[in-house]
Amino acid sequence: MVKEKKENIIDSNLQRKHKLRTKGVKVWYDDFMAIKGIDMNIKANKVTAFIGPSGCGKSTFLRLFNRMNDYVDGFRLEGEVTIDGENIYKKKVNVEQLRKQVGMVFQKPNPFPKSIFENVAYGLKIQGLKDKKFLQEKVERSLKRVALWDEVKDDLNKSALALSGGQQQRLCIARALAVEPSIILMDEPTSALDPLSTSKIEELIYELKKDYTIVIVTHNMQQASRVSDYTAFFYLGELIEYDKTKKLFTNPEKKQTENYITGRFG
Amino acid sequence: MRRIKELVIEKALLTSALITVAITAGIILVLSFEAFAFFREVSIVDFFTDTEWTPLFSNKHYGILPLLSGTLLTSFIAVAFAVPVGLSISIYISEYAPRSFRTSIKPALELLAAVPTVVYGFFALTVVTPFLQSFIPGLSGFNALSAGLVMGIMIIPFVSSLSEDALHAVPDSLREASFGMGSTKLQNAFRVMVPAASSGIVVSVILAISRAIGETMIVAIAAGQQPRLTLDPTVPVETITAYIVQVSLGDVQHGSLEYRTIFAAGITLFVFTFLLNTVSYRIRKKFQEKYE
Numbered sequence: 209m210v211k212e213k214k215e216n217i218i219d220s221n222l223q224r225k226h227k228l229r230t231k232g233v234k235v236w237y238d239d240f241m242a243i244k245g246i247d248m249n250i251k252a253n254k255v256t257a258f259i260g261p262s263g264c265g266k267s268t269f270l271r272l273f274n275r276m277n278d279y280v281d282g283f284r285l286e287g288e289v290t291i292d293g294e295n296i297y298k299k300k301v302n303v304e305q306l307r308k309q310v311g312m313v314f315q316k317p318n319p320f321p322k323s324i325f326e327n328v329a330y331g332l333k334i335q336g337l338k339d340k341k342f343l344q345e346k347v348e349r350s351l352k353r354v355a356l357w358d359e360v361k362d363d364l365n366k367s368a369l370a371l372s373g374g375q376q377q378r379l380c381i382a383r384a385l386a387v388e389p390s391i392i393l394m395d396e397p398t399s400a401l402d403p404l405s406t407s408k409i410e411e412l413i414y415e416l417k418k419d420y421t422i423v424i425v426t427h428n429m430q431q432a433s434r435v436s437d438y439t440a441f442f443y444l445g446e447l448i449e450y451d452k453t454k455k456l457f458t459n460p461e462k463k464q465t466e467n468y469i470t471g472r473f474g
Numbered sequence: 475m476r477r478i479k480e481l482v483i484e485k486a487l488l489t490s491a492l493i494t495v496a497i498t499a500g501i502i503l504v505l506s507f508e509a510f511a512f513f514r515e516v517s518i519v520d521f522f523t524d525t526e527w528t529p530l531f532s533n534k535h536y537g538i539l540p541l542l543s544g545t546l547l548t549s550f551i552a553v554a555f556a557v558p559v560g561l562s563i564s565i566y567i568s569e570y571a572p573r574s575f576r577t578s579i580k581p582a583l584e585l586l587a588a589v590p591t592v593v594y595g596f597f598a599l600t601v602v603t604p605f606l607q608s609f610i611p612g613l614s615g616f617n618a619l620s621a622g623l624v625m626g627i628m629i630i631p632f633v634s635s636l637s638e639d640a641l642h643a644v645p646d647s648l649r650e651a652s653f654g655m656g657s658t659k660l661q662n663a664f665r666v667m668v669p670a671a672s673s674g675i676v677v678s679v680i681l682a683i684s685r686a687i688g689e690t691m692i693v694a695i696a697a698g699q700q701p702r703l704t705l706d707p708t709v710p711v712e713t714i715t716a717y718i719v720q721v722s723l724g725d726v727q728h729g730s731l732e733y734r735t736i737f738a739a740g741i742t743l744f745v746f747t748f749l750l751n752t753v754s755y756r757i758r759k760k761f762q763e764k765y766e
Contacts, residue, residue, distance in 0.1 A: 276654065281573065307656035314654070318647035321670050331655045334665065383655065 227252040227391060227421040228273055231288040235268055235445075238282035242268045244445040245287070250438075255413060255422045257436035257453065259429060261468070264442040266425050270393050273423065274310040275303050291391070308335070311384030315396045317376035319368035319383070324351075324360050327368045327379055331387035350382040354412055374405025381412065392416065394424040398431065410435050429469055433457050441465045505744060508737035515731055521738065527701040527712075529735045530721070536735065538742055540701035544618065544711035545743075548693050549686040551622025551707060552629055556686075557679055559626075560633025564675075567634070568641035569663045580635065587631040595695030598624035603696065616698025616710035625692050632682040640674020641667050673757050680754040684747045690715035714743045 228250040235243035243265045250256050258266035268277060275296065277283045288295050296306055308331065319327050326333075328347040337343065347364070351357040356378045360371070368379055377397060384392060394413070398406040413422060413435045426432050432439050433453055440450040441464075449456060449465040460466045513521070516536045524537025563583065567576050602620040607613045613620075644667055652666040668675065690713075698710025699720050712720075718736050726732040 274654065276650065279653070304656040304658055307654060312650075312654040314647060314650060316647055318645070318651040320648060320651065320666055330652075330665070334655065334657055334661045380651070383651075387655070 226250065227292065228423070229288075229290045229293075230269075230272070231290075233269075233272065233285065233287035233289060235265070235272070235277070235286075236282070236284040237280060242445055243272075246447045248440065248447060248450060250421065250423060252421045253417055253419070254437040255417050255424060255435055256438040256440065257432035258423065258425045258440050258442060259427075259432050259468070260442035260448075262427075265445040266440075266442045267395055269442065270395055270423060270425050273391065273393055274307050274312055276312065278303070308387050309389050310391045310393060311387070311389035313377070313381050313384055313392065313394045313397045316400045317373055317380050319371070319376050319379050321367065321369055323365045324368050324371070324379060325364040328382050328386050330383060335387070346386050350386040351379075353385055353416075354378040354382045355408070356382060372405070374401050374408060377401060377405065377409060378412065381409075381416075385416075389420070391421045391423070394422065396425050396427060399427060406431075429457075441468060443468070502744075505737055505741045508734050509741040512731065512734035512738040515734075516738075525703045527717070529732050530724075530726075536738075537703075538714075538739065540703040541712060541714045541717055541739060542742070543703050543705065544693075544697065544701065545687055545713040545715070547618045547705060547707060547711060548622040548625060548697055548713055549683060549689075551619060552625035552686040552689075553679070553683050555623055555626030556629045556633050556682055560630045560678075560682070561637055561675065563630070563634040564637035564641055565663050565668070567638050569659060569667060576638075580638065583631045583634055585631075586628065589628070591628065591689065591691035592695070594624050594628050595621075595692045598692055598696035610708065613708045614698070614710055616696060616700075617708050618697050618711045619707040621693045621695075621697035622707065624696065625686055625689050628689070628692065629682040629685050632685055633678050636678030636681065637671070637675045640671035640678065643674065644670045673760060677754045677758050680750050680757070684750040684754070687750070688715065688743065688747055690719055694719045714739045718743075 226249040228248075230246055230248045233243055233246045233248075234241065246269065258270060260266045271277045272285070272289050273291065273296070277285075285297060289297055291306075291310070294301075320330060322330070325347055328350050329343045332343055332346055348357060348361075351360065356375060359375060360366075360379075363370075368376065371379060377400075381392075381397075398409050401409065410431065413424065416422060417437075424432075424436065436453045438450065439453040439456045441448045441456065441460075441462075443464055449460060449462045451461070456465065457469055460469065521536055521538055523539075524535050525539050526535035526537050527540045528535045567579060571579070598620045599616075602624055603613070603615060603617065606617075606620055610619075648666055648670055649662065652662045657666065693713045694716040697713065697716065699712045699716055700710045701712040701717065702709065704711065717739055721732065721736050
């Protein structure tokens, strides 16, 4: 009895530390094996960067956490993916509910062809929230959070498509934040942006990790070293090395990692 | 040598383009010319206000309204039937059905538009009307309802196919954004996809209306040929197109006033479809700009 309790405590401590975990995860697209068995623990309230050459499976792996691969034809998963200890691929999991907890920001800014306000309020509206004042507060808070409020507060009814690329991407982050997720997945969020917008987003990521667990896929190694606490290097569907960012970039254990970060391939 | 070849080809292409323009201009010219001759004898005010259309009777009236009401009534029924059905089909195909289903069902649906309209006409007259009569007592053998419904079936592919194209053209990134926010398929379809494709959908509806207004055989066969100013779908009516067929096939004298009524009716129809096509063209242009 006592022992069981103790185990529970250990378990919940682990959970607090490890927000996301995978155990023996393998992914296939039809016959192609994209992920070849990965065990990984991702810490809460930290930024974890996934790096690796194109086609190494880092995006696929990222999209496991909000089940965005479900729509890909021929997708098949083996192993366990857990958030706060819950296997998110269990049959009874409500995928829509899961995605409210796990926000996502994509490679290209993809605001809806709606007004700025409607974009940020979207996630709340589809949950059936209609109270105007509540929505307004939420929209304001989310836009302030991404430092976009001052730029758009007079144009909330303008189309989001009129914003610049960097503003659109911050809007998309605000849209994700509005539903108060605990995890934010970012799939190369700055690859379509200019350097100035990129640095704004990076600052934002740094800000957000206080409240969110952030996982970011990036092609840009400087970016990984700037924004992340932990870095994972993927190659050909395998997790080659996963360590504190500083350690991985200054003193990698594996030869492959070293070759990649020093630009010898990839 | 090569230059001459290029030049010849260029001129040949230009000629074929000019020919189509010339033909269109010719049609408009003939229509206007004959219609002008018509309006020299019949006042344009009477034409638009008189509630009777009896140019072939001894007591002659030249009011286009009954023909117009017949046209609008049958078209309205057709569109009211085809738009919800067509739109549902397009949403199902683009947002719900597996991809393989899309490639097989779309051509099948487009077959509906390939059925000769005369077949539809007899289908309306000999199948749909008796069927409707079994639960609508007092439904006349010729009526706007069954002609309109069958016309609706005919234009379903216009709505479904073009709307589906518009939905399909919405970038996948928007689908990802909306699913990523936790939308259900239904929320994704109606809150994101349909609004994003709205201009394309509107164009599809306008083209369907335009097609319905111009449709001839179905209404000529199944709606009856009695010009009547009414909104009652159960009685026989006559559309502009049906009237034109009726008179063209008859033995009115070339150059007579009766003969010219065809052109007056024709130009009315032309103005209608021309306006609709212009509107849809404008919307389509705006739509293209949006995603560039």
